[in-house]
Amino acid sequence: MDLVNGKVELVHGSGGRAMAELLQEIFFPAFDNEYLRQGNDQALFPVSGKRMVMTTDSHVISPLFFPGGDIGKLAVNGTINDIAMGGAVPLYLSAGFIIEEGFPLADLQKIAISMGETAKNAGVPIVTGDTKVVEKGKADGVFINTAGVGMLPDGIELSGNKPRKGDLVIVSGNIGDHGIAVLSCRKGMDFSTNVISDTAPLHQLVRAMIAAVPGKIKCLRDPTRGGLAAVLNELALQAKVGMMIKEKNVPILPEVKAACDFLGFDPLNLANEGKLVAICSPESSDTLIRAMHHNPLGRQAAIIGEIIDDENNLVHLETIAGGVRIIDWLYGDQLPRIC
Amino acid sequence: MDLVNGKVELVHGSGGRAMAELLQEIFFPAFDNEYLRQGNDQALFPVSGKRMVMTTDSHVISPLFFPGGDIGKLAVNGTINDIAMGGAVPLYLSAGFIIEEGFPLADLQKIAISMGETAKNAGVPIVTGDTKVVEKGKADGVFINTAGVGMLPDGIELSGNKPRKGDLVIVSGNIGDHGIAVLSCRKGMDFSTNVISDTAPLHQLVRAMIAAVPGKIKCLRDPTRGGLAAVLNELALQAKVGMMIKEKNVPILPEVKAACDFLGFDPLNLANEGKLVAICSPESSDTLIRAMHHNPLGRQAAIIGEIIDDENNLVHLETIAGGVRIIDWLYGDQLPRIC
Numbered sequence: 010m011d012l013v014n015g016k017v018e019l020v021h022g023s024g025g026r027a028m029a030e031l032l033q034e035i036f037f038p039a040f041d042n043e044y045l046r047q048g049n050d051q052a053l054f055p056v057s058g059k060r061m062v063m064t065t066d067s068h069v070i071s072p073l074f075f076p077g078g079d080i081g082k083l084a085v086n087g088t089i090n091d092i093a094m095g096g097a098v099p100l101y102l103s104a105g106f107i108i109e110e111g112f113p114l115a116d117l118q119k120i121a122i123s124m125g126e127t128a129k130n131a132g133v134p135i136v137t138g139d140t141k142v143v144e145k146g147k148a149d150g151v152f153i154n155t156a157g158v159g160m161l162p163d164g165i166e167l168s169g170n171k172p173r174k175g176d177l178v179i180v181s182g183n184i185g186d187h188g189i190a191v192l193s194c195r196k197g198m199d200f201s202t203n204v205i206s207d208t209a210p211l212h213q214l215v216r217a218m219i220a221a222v223p224g225k226i227k228c229l230r231d232p233t234r235g236g237l238a239a240v241l242n243e244l245a246l247q248a249k250v251g252m253m254i255k256e257k258n259v260p261i262l263p264e265v266k267a268a269c270d271f272l273g274f275d276p277l278n279l280a281n282e283g284k285l286v287a288i289c290s291p292e293s294s295d296t297l298i299r300a301m302h303h304n305p306l307g308r309q310a311a312i313i314g315e316i317i318d319d320e321n322n323l324v325h326l327e328t329i330a331g332g333v334r335i336i337d338w339l340y341g342d343q344l345p346r347i348c
Numbered sequence: 349m350d351l352v353n354g355k356v357e358l359v360h361g362s363g364g365r366a367m368a369e370l371l372q373e374i375f376f377p378a379f380d381n382e383y384l385r386q387g388n389d390q391a392l393f394p395v396s397g398k399r400m401v402m403t404t405d406s407h408v409i410s411p412l413f414f415p416g417g418d419i420g421k422l423a424v425n426g427t428i429n430d431i432a433m434g435g436a437v438p439l440y441l442s443a444g445f446i447i448e449e450g451f452p453l454a455d456l457q458k459i460a461i462s463m464g465e466t467a468k469n470a471g472v473p474i475v476t477g478d479t480k481v482v483e484k485g486k487a488d489g490v491f492i493n494t495a496g497v498g499m500l501p502d503g504i505e506l507s508g509n510k511p512r513k514g515d516l517v518i519v520s521g522n523i524g525d526h527g528i529a530v531l532s533c534r535k536g537m538d539f540s541t542n543v544i545s546d547t548a549p550l551h552q553l554v555r556a557m558i559a560a561v562p563g564k565i566k567c568l569r570d571p572t573r574g575g576l577a578a579v580l581n582e583l584a585l586q587a588k589v590g591m592m593i594k595e596k597n598v599p600i601l602p603e604v605k606a607a608c609d610f611l612g613f614d615p616l617n618l619a620n621e622g623k624l625v626a627i628c629s630p631e632s633s634d635t636l637i638r639a640m641h642h643n644p645l646g647r648q649a650a651i652i653g654e655i656i657d658d659e660n661n662l663v664h665l666e667t668i669a670g671g672v673r674i675i676d677w678l679y680g681d682q683l684p685r686i687c
Contacts, residue, residue, distance in 0.1 A: 015453040022447065022481025035453070036477060039460035040467065044440070044475035052475035054440055056499065059396050065442035065495055069480045101383070101393055103404035105493045107446070108361065114354040114374070121378035128379065136383035136391035138375060139493075141408045142361025143685060147488040154444045154478075156404055156495030160395065346482060 010034050022069075024234030025339045048247065049169065050230070051095040053161060060163075064091035065156040071346045073120070073150050076190045077205030080153055081124035083282060083348060086210045087233065088155040089131055093212035094229045094285065096167040096219060097159035102128060104155055105139040109148040120151065131210040133157070165219060169247035171227040172288045176316040178252060179287040179294065181214065181301060182207070182309035184237050185265040188279030191347055192272070200271060204264050209283030214306045218287065221300030225293035230286050233348055235339065238277040240286050241324045242338035251319020254336065255327045260309045277326075278339055280347040288316065349373050361408075363573030364678045387586065388508065389569070390434040392500060399502075403430035404495040410685045412459070412489050415529045416544030419492055420463035422621060422687060425549045426572065427494040428470055432551040433568045433624065435506040435558060436498035441467060443494055444478040448487040459490065470549040472496070504558060508586035510566040511627045515655040517591060518626040518633065520553065520640060521546070521648040523576050524604040527618030530686055531611070539610060543603050548622030553645045557626065560639030564632035569625045572687055574678065577616040579625050580663045581677035590658020593675065594666045597652045616665075617678055619686040627655065 010030055020027040037045060044052040051064040068084045085102065092099040104124065108117065128135050135155075190206040192198055211231065218226060232240040237259070245252050261276050269276045283306060289297050294312055301307030317325075324336040349369055359366040376384060383391040390403040407423045424441065431438040443463065447456065467474050474494075525546040532541045550570065557565060571579040576598070584591050600615055608615045622645060628636050633651055640646030656664075663675040 010453060012453050012457055017447045017449060017451040017453060017456060017481055019449050019481050019483065022479055028479060031479065035457045035460050036479070039457070039464035040443070040474045040477070041464070042473040042475065044473060045477075050476075052440070052442075054475060056395065056400070056439065056497075057398050061395070061497075063440055063442055063495075063497060064476055065444045065493065066478045067444040067446050067480045067493060069446055069482050100395065101391070101402055103391075103402055103495045104379070105404045105406040105444075105495070107406050107408055107491055108356045110356060110358050112356040114349060114351050114356060117356060118351055118374045118378070121374050125378035125380070134381040134383060135379040136381065136393060137389075137403050138379070138384070139405045140361055140367060140370065140375070141406045141491075141685075142356055142358050143408050143488060143491075144358065146485065148491075149482060149486040152446055152480075152482075152487075152491065154404065154406060154493035154495075156402075156442045156444070156493075158395075158400075158402060158497055346480075 019345045020340060023345060024239055027340055049095060050091045053095060060161040062092055062095045062097040062159045062161055064088060065154065066091060067152060067154040068348060069152050069346050070348055071149065072194055075194050075206055078208040079120055079123050080151065081120040082127045083208050084153045084155040085124050085127040086208050086282060087348065088157040089133055089210040089212055090231045092157050092159035093215040094231055095161060096165040097161040099133045099157055099159040099212050101136045102133055102155055102157045103137045104135050104153060107148055107152040108142045109150055110142055110145040112150055167226060167228045169228050169244050172244060172248040172250055172316045174250065174316055174318050175291055176227055176288050177291050177294045177312050178254065178314040179289060180260065180311060180313050181285045181307045183260045183262045184281055184284060185261060185276040185279035187282040188347060189265050189268045192344060200268065202264055202268055204262060207281055207283035209306055211283065211285055211306060214304045217300055217304050218297060222293040222297045225290045227288040232281045232284060232286055234280055236278040236280055238336045239338055241336060245322040245324050249322060251317045251322055252314055252324045253317050253327060254314035254324060256329050258311055258313045260311050277336055282348065358684045359679060362684060363578055366679055388434060389430045392434060399500040401431055401434045401436040401498045401500055403427060404493065405430060406491060406493040407687060408491050408685050409687055410488065411533055414533050414545055417547040418459055418462050419490065420459040421466045422547050423492045423494040424463050424466040425547050425621060426687065427496040428472055428549040428551055429570045431496050431498035432554040433570055434500060435504040436500040438472045438496055438498040438551050441472055441474045441494055441496045442476045443474050443492060446487055446491040447481045448489055449481055449484045451489055506565060506567045508567050508583050511583060511587040511589055511655045513589065513655050513657050514630055515566055515627050516630050516633045516651050517593065517653040518628060519599065519650060519652050520624045520646045522599045522601045523620055523623060524600060524615040524618035526621040527686060528604050528607045531683060539607065541603055541607050543601065546620060546622035548645055550622065550624055550645060553643045556639055556643050557636060561632040561636045564629045566627040571620045571623060571625055573619055575617040575619055577675045578677055580675060584661040584663050588661060590656045590661055591653055591663045592656050592666060593653035593663060595668050597650055599648045599650050616675055621687065
């Protein structure tokens with residue numbers, strides 16, 4: 010990165026390698042502390058003898074309303090999920106709004122109601138907030154930041170560095186729905202689909218999973234920006250292992266597959282907003298999958314591959330055709346502002 | 349408010365009456381819960397038998413760099429202060445960045461380093477973060493959200509509804525510095541000044557104040573957007589009292605007074621980023637003021653007035669000329685994007 014004359018580019022916000030570089034070169038050195046160095050989507054810290062987590066996420070999605078949801082629902086679910094992926098119980102949320110002058114009050118109200126309902130249904134209240142307005146042309150409708158805190162129950166230890174050879178890789182359901190749903194209503198996109206976003210809060214599913222196989226889940230991660238490909242590569246790097254994924258086992262809706270074929274997209278790179286990846290000891294995987302199938306958000310859960318030794322930390326894909334290719338981590342993203 | 353055809357205007361983000369209307373009509377009904385109903389800048393909630401607070405603030409200041417600080421320093425101090433105003437000890441911060449494509453990496457690094465140093469000096473680490481990038485023309489350089497959590501020590505009970513007749517109103521130092529400092533470097537403003545922003549973390553001052561007069565401080569508030577006038581009016585309404593403020597006792601730098609005279613601004617409406625208002629029982633005020641004078645951030649602390657009975661909850665100002673006028677709460681703000 011050229012820190013003297015360089016500029017921020019769209020790829021720096023995509024959840025791919027370019028963003029990882031931006032974090033490594035600018036933010037991690039500037040903020041350096043033991044919590045940030047954990048390298049997870051949520052920070053774990055002690056508060057009077059207990060373990061808590063905190064997370065934050067800004068949402069800049071375009072368009073603001075899409076099949077299956079809106080920016081508000083996405084923001085609430087996204088932050089609940091970042092907390093849940095640490096194995097923690099989400100407790101309280103904050104909401105910060107940056108609104109462009111001229112934004113319709115009716116749309117703002119619609120988004121606020123959607124956030125309130127999503128938070129209420131999940132049992133995680135929005136307890137504090139902030140509102141800023143900038144001149145017309147200085148933002149894009151509305152941007153929403155949600156931060157959240159949660160409590161990590163005693164005995165739960167999930168981390169991306171725990172996966173070992175032989176562990177199994179599980180995904181909780183069909184991949185790519187959110188990416189295709191948003192894409193289908195982007196200006197200039199000339200296709201239609203019935204696919205709706207999968208945006209959903211995953212904390213109840215996580216609780217059921219942990220209860221089903223206590224101590225046997227190594228780590229959880231939600232494949233949002235960057236999709237399944239980015240999350241698998243991140244985990245392989247963090248755990249210093251490789252992975253062998255079987256393409257035929259990766260659940261995907263036929264409509265999403267068709268849209269990807271039509272658009273030339275790889276579904277492994279598409280964003281998801283209500284799915285998780287779990288890595289689990291092999292002896293517990295059947296029990297875990299059964300527990301997931303009992304939860305509405307885990308009904309399509311499937312074992313998609315296993316952890317292998319690989320000094321290059323590559324994610325291999327056994328294709329339906331029978332060959333093997335490497336699942337690469339995109340430098341940027343297929344499309345910006347997907348969440 | 350016209351929730352059918354109305355639009356968000358700049359005044360809705362100004363911290364004045366228009367923003368209060370937006371919150372009352374849209375956000376409070378949509379998010380309704382007991383924590384939000386507390387109506388403070390930070391939410392107080394129980395976590396395993398202890399009391400914690402959470403707050404959030406988005407920063408959209410223009411320009412990003414100003415005399416005495418930058419958007420990063422402002423964001424860290426602002427969130428520390430919102431926690432401290434509840435009497436709580438700030439513990440951990442999150443940081444969410446929304447960056448406009450094309451923003452110089454060098455400026456981003458400068459802001460990140462400033463945030464890291466401010467957080468380190470305050471002893472409150474930034475433990476988690478998020479980065480989004482939007483297309484050129486869809487934001488304005490960089491917007492930063494900071495959220496924070498803190499712990500409220502046992503026995504501390506501050507609330508805007510506690511002030512009673514006879515209590516004294518204290519301000520921790522000169523008012524209006526931040527507003528004038530930012531204004532002086534706005535494009536199109538044709539004046540220069542030596543005034544620098546007062547941005548500073550107030551948590552150590554607050555700790556010293558509480559230790560000096562345990563149980564005697566009724567409430568604390570930082571007069572940011574909307575200035576001293578907005579905070580005094582908010583507190584009068586919340587406590588269902590009136591106030592009598594003596595203009596000659598309100599500390600203000602001669603340069604700030606001169607700039608206000610020149611620009612036609614009322615210093616009571618100018619933003620502050622390192623000042624607080626305290627309301628205190630009269631018998632403890634001397635001890636409190638002495639303790640404040642011992643802290644570098646409270647050296648100019650002064651008693652500026654007292655709580656009176658007033659069924660209209662008005663804030664009266666005894667002017668230097670000897671008359672009395674009402675300090676009104678602006679509908680909007682003198683200038684947008686001051687923090």
